[in-house]
Amino acid sequence: MHLVFPAVLAALLFCVGLYGVLARRNAVLMLMSVELMLNAVNLNLVAFDVWLRDALHSGQALTLFTITVAAAEIGLGLAIVLLIFRNRGTADIDRVGRLTDGDEKADGDEKADSAETVGDDEMEGVG
């Protein structure tokens, strides 16, 4: 099989994931896009391992590791997103703007802060 096929597929998949990471507003969707990017890397690893016929199977072993790390990453990432949601009442990346230089977002932050207590209460109800 032509090596270009998996390689190009991996490259395109990676770029799709990249677009998702950069363009999605919801944090959970961002994490999903990250998964896409990781899978693109996995595909590359497997394809090159198969091509090279490595005696140690390093490509596939690393793929397994990546999958594991990805699982850990999605767990932690979702925990962080949940925390942000609980504190801010939203999972929108656009509205998490504490890094802003200046006070344009100050109002939004305050609103978010005021919404925080409401979110907390409701979350408690859910929990």
Next chain:
Amino acid sequence: MTLTLAILVPLLPFLGALAGLASGRRAPGLVRPLAVLPTLASAVLAVLVLARIGTKGHLDSATRLTPTGGLPISLSVHLDGIAVLLAVLVTVVATCVQLYSTAYLREDPRYPSYAALVSLFTAAMLLVVYSGDLIVLLVGWEVMGVCSYFLVGHHWERPDARSASIKAFLVTKLGDVPFLFGIFVLATDAGTFQIDGILGAAATGRLHHATLAALLLLGGVAGKSAQFPLHTWLPDAMAGPTPVSALIHAATMVAAGVYLVARLEPVFLLSTAALVVLGIMAVITMIGSGLCALAQDDLKRVLAYSTVGQLGYMAGALAVGDRDAALFHLLTHGAFKALLFLSAGVVIHAAHTNSLTAMSRMDGLRRRVPDAYATMGIGLAALAGLPPFSGFFSKDAVLTAAEHAANGDALTGGLGPAGNVPCWLGWTVLIGGLLTALLTAAYATRLWLLAFFPVRRAAAEGVAGSGEAVAATVAPTAAAVAALASDEPAGPVEPAAMVAPLWLLAVPSVALGLVGLWPHALPAWLDGVSLTPSGVTWPIATGVALLGAGLAWLAWRRAAARVLAEAEADAAAAADPAPLLLGPLLGPSRTGFGVDTCYDRAFVRPVLGAARLVSFLDREVVETYVKGAAGTPGLIGRVVRRAQNGNTQGYLSALAAGVVVLAVVVAVAQ
């Protein structure tokens, strides 16, 4: 021993000034003793030095300062008859001024610094007088300039005092620039800054640039001694307190210029051109200032212009080669001008105004300040040159010198070739001097009449006493006697500290002239030229002076009569004889012949314009760069700040784009 005393003379006032400045705030009680006592002590010491030096004595002592390369500068003392005489004058006048100031400026909060500055001023002048080295002399010369700046600007709350002090400083500094170069020229020619060395070089003909040096020195002399082109600061300096005026006019500042020329007279005698310039300058100054003095309304400005005129006499005497006459006049003038200013201070103190017009409407001034009235009369008589007052003898010495020069045998006292003094210069100075004598007598009389004889009363006397000239001439004298006799003060009694210096100074004002008659007294300390009035000049001069006084009196009478004749005389009642005497010259005389306006046009406005231009360039051009340098980073920062929008995805996009760009660059580069 004499040297120690001589060094102490300038040192004591200097230390007094330092102590006064240091303790002025903390120990107010010490200020007055610290002001008066060092000056008094140095006066006593100056007299001692005078006695020890004797008539033909000399004392020269020099200590080399650190070697500086080039010409050596040494801390040296040069004592001869001129120096010790002048030192006595300076210290005596300074003592009187300090004593007077203790009362005159009793209420002034800045009295401590004032007294310290007066002491410093005195010390600087004494340094000039005693110094045997031109550079050390220059130090004293410049310290005097600074002190005059501070003292004239003593009332710095008033704008006229501020501008007058700046004007005095700038004008004298303007003269000091050529002065400094003149010193350099002299020192380069003679190979030393020592005055002795320079005079020796002049005697042996080693001075190759005598004319240049003398002309350059004249710049500084004109500035300090207020001669014609640079005289304008002196009348304005009246903004200072009256005792300061007395000090500046009588003993220190203005005397320095004349003293310097007298010291370097042999150098000046080498150059006809310098003598001619000095003489013309003196004559213009004399006559111009006489006219101006006649037209002024301010009592102190009249006296200021009279100083300018008397300095013109001295410069004239120096121009015709007779420094003895010049120094004689300097001494007598120092005495009677200090007297005039101090008594004017008393009068102003009592009248609460400087204006002669206002005084002429004031009844009883004569009776309120009898001491000032009498001493001012003495001073004015001396100023006008009436015999037997001191001014008569010294002025006549000047005129005699001019007459000798006009006849071709200038009285140089062996200091230089008499042939260098042209005859026509002698005639010019002589005629100018006589004309000035007329004017001086006229304005002295006018001042006297306006200040002490109110119109109504004098006119009443005139009406009652048949109005004849003889009787009227007697009237002021009679009034004076009456005022002296009736010793009951009608107004505020002036403190003794103000009155005592008046009488102290009145003695030399009257008698100092007689000292010049005796060949073993004053002439012996000088160069031995006879100071006795010659048979030709003194009758003429006295006649001219009497004529001037009489004309002024007649004009005053007519003016008074006209004032009385008009019904509403009270509004503008000023029996000023000046309009009658001066005629069309009155306007220009009152404004100083427009010299100030001329300078304003020629120098002040261009300089101000240039200053405005520079400030415009600074504010609009240079500052634009500075603001731009500050503003550009701010602007860039504001632009770049927009990138910091807190959007994580935006940051990530930029990061990824950068990575892509780097990858492309690497790929293309390979």
Next chain:
Amino acid sequence: MNLAAVVPLDSTHGFLSPSGVEIVFVLVGLGVLGAALLTVTTKQLVHAALWLVVALGGLAIEYLLLTAEFIAWVQVLIYVGAVVVLVLFGLMLTRAPIGVSPDADSGNRWLALGVALAAAATLVTLVVDAFRCTWIDLGTVAGSTKANGVTLFRYWVLPFEALSVLLLAALVGAIVLSRREKKEP
């Protein structure tokens, strides 16, 4: 260096002679790509998760086609079984709206698109340029479970254990992060 050794070996392959495996690979690849595109562009959040399942499942098929069997099953187990479920739970917990949400994409969409396209162009150009004449020999199975197990526990055992510690750390971290502060009674 391997490239030089491999190319003459595979010189029998025609450049434009796709085998059946290649055709299947490309077709499944297109499906994966389409599913991935839908994942990142759909406006319904839950649908995005479902399309992610399709994309990841398709990738499992690709692994199979590349004879990496063990990886393929792990992919299905962990990704489709665990990660997507986690993601769905995350969507629910953050109360993602069911149905079309018009603001699913942020304002950086066009910037993101530009960056992604530039990256894609660069990567594809580079990859195609580099592996134009490279073929994979799929004659023998490269990733059987046995082979993987042997290498994993013979050569990679230390990283494997380290990874277990990492997983533990991630577990603890996730618990700590999502734990709620106890309120004072």
